[in-house]
Amino acid sequence: MPVAILFAVTAWAAFAPIEAASREKVFEIPKGTWARRMSGDPVEILPDHIRLTLGVQDVLLLRNLDDVPQIFGPTLMMPGQSFRLPFASAARYDFACTAHASGQMTIVVDPFPANPWQRLRWRVLNWLEQRAAARPTATSSPENRSEPAAAVEQ
Amino acid sequence: MMRFIPLLCLLLAAARVDAENLIAGVFDPPRDAPELSIPGTHGKELKLADYRGKVVILGFGFTSCPDVCPTTLAVLAQAGKKLGELADQLQVVYITVDPQTDTAERMRKYLATFDPTFVGGTGTAEQLEAVRKQYGIIADKKEFGSKYTYAHSSYTYLIDRAGKLRALMPYGHKPDDYVHDVRLLLSER
Numbered sequence: 001m002p003v004a005i006l007f008a009v010t011a012w013a014a015f016a017p018i019e020a021a022s023r024e025k026v027f028e029i030p031k032g033t034w035a036r037r038m039s040g041d042p043v044e045i046l047p048d049h050i051r052l053t054l055g056v057q058d059v060l061l062l063r064n065l066d067d068v069p070q071i072f073g074p075t076l077m078m079p080g081q082s083f084r085l086p087f088a089s090a091a092r093y094d095f096a097c098t099a100h101a102s103g104q105m106t107i108v109v110d111p112f113p114a115n116p117w118q119r120l121r122w123r124v125l126n127w128l129e130q131r132a133a134a135r136p137t138a139t140s141s142p143e144n145r146s147e148p149a150a151a152v153e154q
Numbered sequence: 155m156m157r158f159i160p161l162l163c164l165l166l167a168a169a170r171v172d173a174e175n176l177i178a179g180v181f182d183p184p185r186d187a188p189e190l191s192i193p194g195t196h197g198k199e200l201k202l203a204d205y206r207g208k209v210v211i212l213g214f215g216f217t218s219c220p221d222v223c224p225t226t227l228a229v230l231a232q233a234g235k236k237l238g239e240l241a242d243q244l245q246v247v248y249i250t251v252d253p254q255t256d257t258a259e260r261m262r263k264y265l266a267t268f269d270p271t272f273v274g275g276t277g278t279a280e281q282l283e284a285v286r287k288q289y290g291i292i293a294d295k296k297e298f299g300s301k302y303t304y305a306h307s308s309y310t311y312l313i314d315r316a317g318k319l320r321a322l323m324p325y326g327h328k329p330d331d332y333v334h335d336v337r338l339l340l341s342e343r
């Protein structure tokens with residue numbers, strides 16, 4: 001019986017079409033983030049690794065809802081401003097980013113999972129990513145909390 | 155007069171929809187591109203206000219850059235050629251991150267190898283740092299004995315005819331992508 005269930009789940013993962021509720025992967029800097037950082041509360045919003053998939057979720061949408069300009073990913077964003085970056089090519093994009101302790105942010109854009117093996121792989125990676133996101137977030141290093149400067153190096 | 159207002163709104167909305175179709179990453183709402191006030195390679199002060207009515211592509215780099223800058227500038231030169239008659243409505247502005255080496259004359263000669271219409275910006279370390287801060291650009295100097303290089307922001311900004319910082323084109327895009335976006339921005343009134 002467990003084997004049959006495993007087979008059914010694997011078959012679903014390999015053959016069911018992949019859809020996302022939105023093409024956009026959204027990250028927001030909440031209001032008050034800068035104040036929290038200034039009071040010593042480490043806040044990291046943007047992960048240092050982001051995975052996107054062409055044709056499924058291939059647009060990065062960043063929003064600064066805070067009251068001060070913020071370096072967010074590759075760019076400087078004003079209060080209330082959003083930045084919408086679509087990707088059209090499957091590739092690895094490395095952005096140097098001082099907001100991360102590693103000094104770098106990587107966006108991996110995978111090709112559209114067109115065959116069963118790719119769909120299965122995509123779903124496994126997606127599941128692992130969701131599990132990782134559910135864990136407590138890492139903290140940024142103190143020297144990077146307030147400096148509004150970031151970079152892109154691809 | 156009142157009956158024209160819906161039509162006007164429709165036209166404005168249509169222009170905005172086009173802008174959302176940019177290949178580059180789009181800022182919403184766009185902010186005014188911070189003004190420049192640094193020495194230019196054209197022999198006078200480099201000011202973005204001088205290019206109102208044109209689309210400006212703004213990049214940062216240095217003349218000794220081994221890969222990112224020559225690639226970006228070659229792509230922009232090709233994009234300019236592909237724009238044909240519209241090319242005179244595009245201005246490429248490239249600002250150095252290396253004040254130690256990049257004099258205005260060196261920048262001018264370097265940029266001219268790609269396209270003589272490109273305008274460069276230079277200045278003191280303090281002036282250039284202030285510009286980078288306003289645009290969220292970094293330039294990390296890495297020294298190797300007597301030599302050095304810079305890890306720097308590799309994207310370019312697209313500034314519309316009204317001087318608004320509209321979009322950011324990541325490194326690696328093809329000339330056709332720039333042509334697409336410049337045409338869209340030029341189509342706005």
